[in-house]
Amino acid sequence: MNFINKLSGKNVLITAGAQGIGESITRHFIDGGANVAIHYFSSGDTADQLVGYATGKGQKAVAISGDLTKEVDANILVEKTIAALGGLDILINNAGSLVARRSLTEIKAEFWNKVMDINLTSMMFVTRAATPFLAKNDHSSIVNLASLAGRKGGHSGSLAYATSKGAILTFTRALSAELGGQGTRVNAVALGLILGTSFHNTHTPPKNPQRPPRRVFPSSGPATRRT
Numbered sequence: 001m002n003f004i005n006k007l008s009g010k011n012v013l014i015t016a017g018a019q020g021i022g023e024s025i026t027r028h029f030i031d032g033g034a035n036v037a038i039h040y041f042s043s044g045d046t047a048d049q050l051v052g053y054a055t056g057k058g059q060k061a062v063a064i065s066g067d068l069t070k071e072v073d074a075n076i077l078v079e080k081t082i083a084a085l086g087g088l089d090i091l092i093n094n095a096g097s098l099v100a101r102r103s104l105t106e107i108k109a110e111f112w113n114k115v116m117d118i119n120l121t122s123m124m125f126v127t128r129a130a131t132p133f134l135a136k137n138d139h140s141s142i143v144n145l146a147s148l149a150g151r152k153g154g155h156s157g158s159l160a161y162a163t164s165k166g167a168i169l170t171f172t173r174a175l176s177a178e179l180g181g182q183g184t185r186v187n188a189v190a191l192g193l194i195l196g197t198s199f200h201n202t203h204t205p206p207k208n209p210q211r212p213p214r215r216v217f218p219s220s221g222p223a224t225r226r227t
Contacts, residue, residue, distance in 0.1 A: 008033030011060075011085040013078070015039045015068060015126060016095035018047035021145070021194060025092055026050050035060035037081035039095070041067065060085050068095055069117040074125035078133070088133040093123045093144045096164075101157025112160050119164035120171070127175065135182040142179070144172050144188040151190055165190075 007029060017026040018040040027050070029036055036054055040047040040063060047063035054061035062084035066073035081088060096119040102111055127142060134140035149158055150165030169188055176186035 006032070010034045010089040011037075011081075011087050012090040012092065013037040013039070013081045013088060013126075013130065014092040014094055015077075015122075016041065017092070018043035018050060018063070021191070022092075022094045023050070025094060027053070029090075030054045030057065030059065030061070033057075033059065034090075035085050037061075037077075037085055038063045039068070039077055040065055041095075068122035068126055071125050074122065075129045077126065078129035081130075082133055087137060088130055089137050089140050091127065091130045091134065091142045093126060093142065095119075095122055095126075096145060098158060098161040102160065103157055104159055107160060115160040116164050116167075119161070120167050123168065123171065131179065131182075131184070134179075134184045138183055140184045142175070142184060142186045144168050144186070146172070146188045146190040148190050148192045 010029075010033075012029045012034045014022055014026050014029070014036060016022040017036070017038040023043075023046060026036055026038055030050070030053055036050070036059070038047045038050050038061065044063065044065060047065075051061040051063050062080065064077050064080045066077050068074050068077065078088075097115075099111070099115050099118065123144060130142075134142070146168040147154075147162070147165040149155075149162040150167075150169050152162075154162035154165075169190070172186055172188040179186055
């Protein structure tokens with residue numbers, strides 16, 4: 001079975017699915033024949049364009065805004081997804097941000113909590129709300145976007161971000177064991193640096209020796225994944 005046949009007719013929710021990495025993920029699912037719910041924080045125009053792209057192919061699509069650090073918004077996101085698509089097969093937890101570079105001595109509690117809420121707590125909120133619907137479908141799947149920073153510690157000033165991404169890897173392992181019995185696979189993808197995104201342009205040191213020579217994910221716009 002090829003890629004397109006595997007995704008055709010599947011219902012997919014992508015958080016921060018309208019910019020950068022998220023936009024590319026969304027387009028790949030649409031091209032694979034999936035129905036998509038596209039969460040966005042501020043990229044409403046791109047989200048609407050993606051909805052048009054999907055419906056033009058005869059697939060279901062909906063754009064849903066929300067601040068996923070708020071439990072109520074995460075719950076509403078899933079409710080609107082189910083109402084629009086009729087079910088849920090795949091959840092892509094893509095939302096996240098470095099926010100800013102801060103060394104240990106510069107980190108205040110408010111900053112630390114903001115990074116954890118955007119990268120980790122929001123993921124828990126959405127996953128918890130989506131899990132009962134994923135359980136209704138055979139071979140459902142969750143994919144969490146982590147980072148190499150979660151494995152290697154990241155570069156200078158990324159202590160909070162790297163810690164949150166490392167926690168996502170542990171969250172993924174624990175959730176895989178917890179949800180395996182209901183038939184839901186849980187995996188994480190630990191990405192490296194992605195050129196051509198606002199995340200890279202804003203946060204990557206200009207002389208970083210690990211900067212890749214090319215952009216990995218095609219995108220029509222920049223990416224900070226919360227948007």
